[in-house]
Amino acid sequence: MNGPASTRPPGGWKIPGRYLLGALLLLVVVDLAFTSVHVVESSEQGLVLRFGQHVRMCGPGMQLVLPWPVETLRKCETTQVRSMPVGFTLIDEQRGIPPSPEELQWLTGDTNIVEMKTEIQYLVGDPYRYLFRVAEVDEGDHPRFALRKVAEAVLTDLVACMEVDDVLGAGKVRIQEAARPRIQDLVDELELGLQIVSVNILDCSPPLAVKSAFNDVSSARADRERLMAEAEGFSMDLLPRARARADWIRSEAEIARGEKTSHALGRARTFRQLVEGAAGHREITMRRLWLEKVEQILSRGRVVVYPREDGHRFRLTEVK
């Protein structure tokens, strides 16, 4: 084709014809180079579209497809974990604008209001659904933002079943645990093509208007602990003293017992000695003892001797 065209005599046509052919060939080569050879990165997956119709998926590496306009390749990042803020937006946060109450506030089961910031970590699980099943015309439609709404729906449902103290306290972990599978279920139902990695509650607090009241509850709880600790202190102080006192009482009793018995033993020993000593001379011993005693007694008080006839008895009145 090239040969005959160049050998034709009318010189005026020759050169433009050759150029034209060259240009056409160049176009085909460029088309081939730019539209049929693609490199898919290791973090990506490729989707091959033939006249717009999805025909096959391809993994990382160099991929060949038919040239445009027959086939095109779309790449989609699938391994990178992304983050979706719920309850605030990243743009606002970067600019330092606090989130609006509508974004931040959630209604609890006991109709209290809490402020909660959550972050959903996810990655693209199904590139086909991600790219083609959900519109991405504006913010609200993109699968990522659909995810935000789905997450909000699940969190609203979960928080609406819990008490405010629970949400602010131990319930946070349960929300995180329960939210992930439920968000995943909804995402699958809506065919967003996303895979939820984790749900993290970043911040959970009572609204500013009632914060002081909530803080007061915490300090009341602390007060309660303090009062109880004080009372414990009192009892810690009292009981050892009481035990000491009880020991004292007991040991005094022991002492008294010891005294009693040793006293008795002493007396018993004296008596025994007396009995032993008096053995055989009982009469005289008793007489001597009597006399000694009478002597002692008479030497002590005043003695009045009263004459008495036989048969008369002594009457006290007469002495007076």
Place this chain on the structure above:
Amino acid sequence: MRAWTLLILIVLVGGAVKLCAFQVEETEFAIVTRFGNPHREISRAGLGLKLPVDAVVKVDRRMHVLDPPASEVLTSDKKNILVNCFLTWSIEDPLRYVMSLPGRVAAEARLADILKSEMGAELASHPLTALVSVGDAASPTMDEILGEVTLRADGRARESFGIRVSSVRIKRLGFPPQNKQAVFRRMEAERQRIARLHRSEGEEEAEKIRARANREQAELINEANRESQEIRGAGEAEAIRILNEAHGLDPELYGFLRSLEALEKTVNDTSTLVIPSDWKLLDILKTPHLEGEAKSDKGGADR
């Protein structure tokens, strides 16, 4: 010359392809219209063919999310709440959609109206507790309500606009601004109540601890006293036993000694002893009497 022929051929073929073939993306439906009349609809992505006189209308087949602004709803127990819900929709019947609506903005406006009215009507027949209540895990009533709303919204949208409503979800619940202050006041009052409860409970517990300590103290002392009495009693008993044992050797002598002791104790320095003059011991003062018999008068002393 050949090259030019080729170029012209390419242009001609290109033009023919442009007029007779079209590409349908994965994200679209295509409707082929002939002289303005819908002729056929293509729901499969790929290459489509048509006559040059035909035109192609493309319709987005992807799912859309509609998130209208929150609206106030009155529940059956006359509670005013702010409900922010969203619905997901997609075009089910492209022909009907194209015929009945001028575009997506209009579709969304209609859907928003449907959502608002259905949601309002449904929630008006439920109390607030159907949505918000402290109970176990997910409240089934919320799902029932949403299922009902989805069903009815879907019915209306499908019939009028060829649109499928796949789900309706409540994105956020809240109170209207004018009620919010009241809610905050209530929350505050509730917190104050709890704070007071904590404090008085603290006092109660503290008093209990003190009372218990006091009681334990008394118990310890009482127990000690009781033991002390026992110990003392045992001592007493032991002493008695010891003495009895000893005195048993000669009870008479003991009696004698004890009498003497008692006598000694009764007489002190201020006592006056009145003694009858015929007391045997005094006889020794009268007459030297060597074989004095005091023995028979040993108990004669008197006060």
